[in-house]
Amino acid sequence: xxxxxxxxxxxxxxxxxxxxxVLSQFLGICPFLGVSKKTExxxxxxGAVIFVITIASFVxxxxxxxxxxxxxxxxxxxxxxxLKTIVFILVIAALVQFxxxxxxxxxxxxxxxxxxxxxxxxTNCAVLGVALNAITFEYNxxxxxxxxxxTAVGFFxxxxxxxxxxxxxxxxxxxxxxxxxxxxxxxxxxxxxAFMGFSGMKI
Amino acid sequence: xxxxxxxxxxxxxxxxxxxxxxxxxxxxxxxxxKVEVDEREExxxxxLPGNNCGGCGYAGCSGLAAAIVKGEAPxxxxxxxxxxxAAKVGEIMGVAAEEGVRKVAFVKCAGTCDKAKxxxxxxxxxxxxxxxxxxxxxxxxxxxxxxxxxxxxxACPFDAIHIEDGVAVVDRDQCKACGxxxxACPxxxxxxxxxxxKHVVRCSSGDKGKDxxxxxxxxxxxxxxxxxxxxxxxxxxxxxxxxxDQEKCTGCGICAEKCPKHIIL
Numbered sequence: 001x002x003x004x005x006x007x008x009x010x011x012x013x014x015x016x017x018x019x020x021x022v023l024s025q026f027l028g029i030c031p032f033l034g035v036s037k038k039t040e041x042x043x044x045x046x047g048a049v050i051f052v053i054t055i056a057s058f059v060x061x062x063x064x065x066x067x068x069x070x071x072x073x074x075x076x077x078x079x080x081x082x083l084k085t086i087v088f089i090l091v092i093a094a095l096v097q098f099x100x101x102x103x104x105x106x107x108x109x110x111x112x113x114x115x116x117x118x119x120x121x122x123t124n125c126a127v128l129g130v131a132l133n134a135i136t137f138e139y140n141x142x143x144x145x146x147x148x149x150x151t152a153v154g155f156f157x158x159x160x161x162x163x164x165x166x167x168x169x170x171x172x173x174x175x176x177x178x179x180x181x182x183x184x185x186x187x188x189x190x191x192x193x194a195f196m197g198f199s200g201m202k203i
Numbered sequence: 204x205x206x207x208x209x210x211x212x213x214x215x216x217x218x219x220x221x222x223x224x225x226x227x228x229x230x231x232x233x234x235x236x237k238v239e240v241d242e243r244e245e246x247x248x249x250x251l252p253g254n255n256c257g258g259c260g261y262a263g264c265s266g267l268a269a270a271i272v273k274g275e276a277p278x279x280x281x282x283x284x285x286x287x288x289a290a291k292v293g294e295i296m297g298v299a300a301e302e303g304v305r306k307v308a309f310v311k312c313a314g315t316c317d318k319a320k321x322x323x324x325x326x327x328x329x330x331x332x333x334x335x336x337x338x339x340x341x342x343x344x345x346x347x348x349x350x351x352x353x354x355x356x357x358a359c360p361f362d363a364i365h366i367e368d369g370v371a372v373v374d375r376d377q378c379k380a381c382g383x384x385x386x387a388c389p390x391x392x393x394x395x396x397x398x399x400x401k402h403v404v405r406c407s408s409g410d411k412g413k414d415x416x417x418x419x420x421x422x423x424x425x426x427x428x429x430x431x432x433x434x435x436x437x438x439x440x441x442x443x444x445x446x447x448d449q450e451k452c453t454g455c456g457i458c459a460e461k462c463p464k465h466i467i468l
Binding site: 063067068073077078079080083086087090091094097098101102104105106108171172173 | 229
């Protein structure tokens with residue numbers, strides 16, 4: 001048990017900070033740049049992503065294990081694992097829809113605060129990335145969920161930090177060619193370099 | 204050969220089944236988690252302008268619609284749509300719309316570049332809010348006047364306010380009185396006034412007459428000539444600045460004539 005817990009903690013810290021999903025794996029750049037203008041909305045997006053990725057990693061994990069890679073079909077010589085991308089996209093899209101309905105009914109305040117970010121997550125490649133990577137890394141179900149949660153927390157950290165920086169950038173005198181997305185990309189690159197500092201960490 | 208066909212068929216069946224199951228699942232949960240929305244709420248949201256400007260004080264047009272249905276907001280709660288929208292909303296709610304007074308924003312400063320003096324030349328960030336950190340609150344000698352860096356222009360969702368000759372000027376026909384500029388102005392210079400007012404004081408300097416004179420050629424010096432000459436007791440000088448009570452003002456125009464600085468319009 002102690003060993004499992006240790007490996008889970010390792011996964012959590014690795015993917016929340018060291019291998020940050022945005023700043024060192026370059027997944028989910030679109031919402032990272034798109035909704036990082038204000039800290040509040042960035043936190044909303046981060047919260048929604050944490051919510052969806054954690055659930056999605058569990059559900060896709062179950063589907064992979066019991067549908068695509070089940071032993072019965074494997075024994076018949078039929079390998080369906082190559083279908084994982086298309087099936088996962090289906091599942092994630094449906095899941096986001098479901099989560100939206102569920103929240104609207106059960107937790108209206110949370111639904112209101114997440115607002116438009118919830119449906120936007122369908123197109124967040126970090127969600128699919130987590131689901132596919134968990135298979136590549138051969139994680140079991142618990143590890144997959146922890147991996148998903150940690151990745152999403154990493155996304156949250158990155159997008160909130162970015163929003164904080166962008167709010168300050170607004171007041172700076174930026175040369176014309178660098179205004180807008182250009183300076184944001186440069187900022188993201190600098191943040192990425194800063195996060196590389198964690199990569200020497202041995203856990 | 205048959206092995207390949209079977210594998211392909213199984214793949215098609217699996218993807219198809221997953222799709223169908225998810226479809227059913229979503230359909231059922233859609234029914235199960237259906238949120239009862241008052242029909243009137245959607246109808247009102249459809250009638251409202253849809254700018255989501257927040258001028259009504261609620262979070263966007265749907266927020267106002269919800270409040271109207273609940274009875275928390277009046278049917279003419281939308282300042283942007285004005286009377287036509289209020290009438291439509293009233294129809295949906297089955298209430299006769301009260302006639303709302305159309306308002307417009309008004310900038311209480313006339314210190315254009317040629318009239319207001321500058322203490323120094325400023326060439327930093329052009330943003331009214333950052334002027335709080337600049338000596339004397341900006342280059343203008345007058346500490347009350349419009350800075351002219353366009354924070355209100357950026358805040359306006361209707362393109363109704365512009366900087367003309369160093370001072371913000373409201374386009375009265377474009378203005379929907381949403382109040383965004385009123386909130387954005389760090390000098391608290393912008394006020395919502397009824398559209399049909401006759402006269403307004405175009406200055407908000409609270410300085411003494413002598414100081415105003417040295418800072419701006421278009422400033423209220425608090426001479427009280429307007430107050431003394433007003434036949435309907437509508438204009439008063441309070442804290443070195445004239446203010447017109449629009450309810451008492453009859454629009455005779457005597458104050459505008461008497462004002463030595465010609466700042467009553």
